[in-house]
Amino acid sequence: MSSLYHPTVARLTYRALLGRRRALILFSLPGLLLVIAVAVRALSGADDQTADAVLGGFALATMVPLIGVIAGTGAIGPEIDDGSVVYLLAKPVKRPTIIFTKFIVATGVTVVFSALPTLLAGYILNGNGQQLAVAYAVAATVASITYGAMFLLLGTITRHAVIVGLVYALVWESLFGSLVGGARDLSVQQWSLALAQKVADNGAVTSEVGLPAAVLLLLAVTVAATWYAGRKLRTLTLAGEE
Amino acid sequence: MTTIAIDNVSRWFGNVVAVNDVTMNIGPGVTGLLGPNGAGKSTLIGMMGGFLAPSTGSVTLDGATIWRNEAAYRQIGIVPEREGMYDFLTGREFVIANAELHGLPDPRAAARKALETVEMDFAGSRRIATYSKGMRQRVKMASALVHEPSVLLLDEPFNGMDPRQRMQLMELLRRMGEEGRTVLFSSHILEEVEQLAAHIEVIVAGRHAASGDFRKIRRLMTDRPHRYLVRSSDDRALAAALIADHSTAGIEVDASGGPEAGLHIQAVDFTRFTELLPRVARDLGVRLLTVSPSDESLESVFSYLVAA
Numbered sequence: 407m408s409s410l411y412h413p414t415v416a417r418l419t420y421r422a423l424l425g426r427r428r429a430l431i432l433f434s435l436p437g438l439l440l441v442i443a444v445a446v447r448a449l450s451g452a453d454d455q456t457a458d459a460v461l462g463g464f465a466l467a468t469m470v471p472l473i474g475v476i477a478g479t480g481a482i483g484p485e486i487d488d489g490s491v492v493y494l495l496a497k498p499v500k501r502p503t504i505i506f507t508k509f510i511v512a513t514g515v516t517v518v519f520s521a522l523p524t525l526l527a528g529y530i531l532n533g534n535g536q537q538l539a540v541a542y543a544v545a546a547t548v549a550s551i552t553y554g555a556m557f558l559l560l561g562t563i564t565r566h567a568v569i570v571g572l573v574y575a576l577v578w579e580s581l582f583g584s585l586v587g588g589a590r591d592l593s594v595q596q597w598s599l600a601l602a603q604k605v606a607d608n609g610a611v612t613s614e615v616g617l618p619a620a621v622l623l624l625l626a627v628t629v630a631a632t633w634y635a636g637r638k639l640r641t642l643t644l645a646g647e648e
Numbered sequence: 649m650t651t652i653a654i655d656n657v658s659r660w661f662g663n664v665v666a667v668n669d670v671t672m673n674i675g676p677g678v679t680g681l682l683g684p685n686g687a688g689k690s691t692l693i694g695m696m697g698g699f700l701a702p703s704t705g706s707v708t709l710d711g712a713t714i715w716r717n718e719a720a721y722r723q724i725g726i727v728p729e730r731e732g733m734y735d736f737l738t739g740r741e742f743v744i745a746n747a748e749l750h751g752l753p754d755p756r757a758a759a760r761k762a763l764e765t766v767e768m769d770f771a772g773s774r775r776i777a778t779y780s781k782g783m784r785q786r787v788k789m790a791s792a793l794v795h796e797p798s799v800l801l802l803d804e805p806f807n808g809m810d811p812r813q814r815m816q817l818m819e820l821l822r823r824m825g826e827e828g829r830t831v832l833f834s835s836h837i838l839e840e841v842e843q844l845a846a847h848i849e850v851i852v853a854g855r856h857a858a859s860g861d862f863r864k865i866r867r868l869m870t871d872r873p874h875r876y877l878v879r880s881s882d883d884r885a886l887a888a889a890l891i892a893d894h895s896t897a898g899i900e901v902d903a904s905g906g907p908e909a910g911l912h913i914q915a916v917d918f919t920r921f922t923e924l925l926p927r928v929a930r931d932l933g934v935r936l937l938t939v940s941p942s943d944e945s946l947e948s949v950f951s952y953l954v955a956a
């Protein structure tokens with residue numbers, strides 16, 4: 407089998423993701439976003455500025471990276487931890503195929519649980535006024551792809567992937583990114599905002615990074631992380647050996 | 649007919665040498681890899697299974713390097729020691745997934761056959777999370793057998809199994825060996841290995857200590873000098889009588905009254921000495937208060953083998 411996608415690997419991965427306790431977080435965060443959206447709309451009516459604050463401040467800055475951490479690291483970390491990855495590795499399946507399949511699943515799950523709710527919340531908040539709902543959903547989608555690759559790599563190289571991922575997502579993306587100028591240039595959130603800026607009405611969304619640079623960086627990080635994860639998996643020395 | 653050749657293989661982790669210049673060939677039939685815990689058995693099996701690169705030397709399957717060679721898994725079935733195995737699946741789903749990963753033309757039929765072989769078809773629709781240790785082990789076996797490999801590698805397969813499950817698995821492995829498959833299993837229990845394996849490889853502290861059939865290994869193990877700590881109502885009288893017999897090689901009298909006080913006896917003929925001691929004590933009218941082997945741990949048995 408020379409294709410880059412293996413349906414069995416995909417099935418095992420998404421069943422693991424949606425079957426464990428992590429699934430609760432996968433469902434609760436988007437649920438929270440929708441509750442906030444409905445509450446805000448009911449209490450203060452449709453308002454573009456509030457919509458921008460909720461979608462940019464909570465959905466893209468916090469929810470997308472968190473879901474990305476859970477889906478990305480969860481797509482491979484627990485298997486390496488408990489040793490069950492042996493059953494994938496001891497097969498005539500190319501290691502890059504395993505990684506690429508898991509990347510597709512992690513990204514898909516992140517899109518479904520973050521980009522889709524973002525779109526929905528946007529419509530609830532202000533009925534897609536100034537194209538905000540679509541713009542942020544596009545940003546969430548591209549961010550999902552890059553996060554998927556980054557956190558999958560993290561799950562492959564460290565046993566503390568969730569912690570490291572959370573620190574990155576919360577400290578770097580949410581906190582640092584909004585306080586320190588330099589950090590913003592190196593933030594998946596800002597890169598994806600560059601696309602949102604393009605989609606939304608003029609001036610409704612702003613990014614620190616220009617569109618060409620943003621696209622280039624998103625692509626580069628995604629490809630490099632996926633490639634490196636495949637390489638790591640090829641020479642994975644299983645934990646728990648003597 | 650498949651042979652795994654291990655050629656001058658060493659493997660170290662940082663400064664720790666786990667496997668030290670081992671050379672052996674594993675051919676068809678059942679081979680037991682015997683050694684105390686931490687001897688390097690798992691490291692060796694890891695290299696045979698392609699999960700670890702040898703630091704030096706080569707591990708090959710009919711001449712083809714196993715490390716970084718996914719195609720080798722068409723011929724190898726692996727039963728890992730660790731428990732992790734997709735607990736959220738049913739046993740059948742798990743074995744079918746393994747069959748699909750092997751790219752078998754009819755994964756369902758192959759899974760059914762494998763589950764029947766390990767007598768687990770009755771529980772195939774239960775989730776693995778609900779299985780007992782022995783059932784998990786059998787489903788692991790089914791997943792390793794599903795593509796009918798010519799080589800089967802099992803790391804401590806009998807750990808935690810009850811006697812009945814142990815018998816069943818032994819029977820199964822014996823059958824696999826008779827069918828001409830190359831079956832290798834590791835264990836730190838001599839009795840386990842000699843019941844099942846026609847051929848035994850002993851590994852101690854990373855070194856290849858002995859190789860042969862179980863009679864040879866057993867003889868090496870029982871013929872070694874045994875050390876005993878004996879306390880009695882008259883240590884010196886007992887010592888004098890015992891040293892007169894050629895089954896003892898040396899006796900040290902420790903009259904210090906400390907925790908190790910008593911007679912430290914080195915016996916060279918195990919069987920003879922075990923008959924001699926009670927007879928001499930009875931004839932002398934000496935009461936035996938303590939008779940305890942002071943080096944019966946498996947590690948000391950094995951370290952004797954290495955020195956031999």
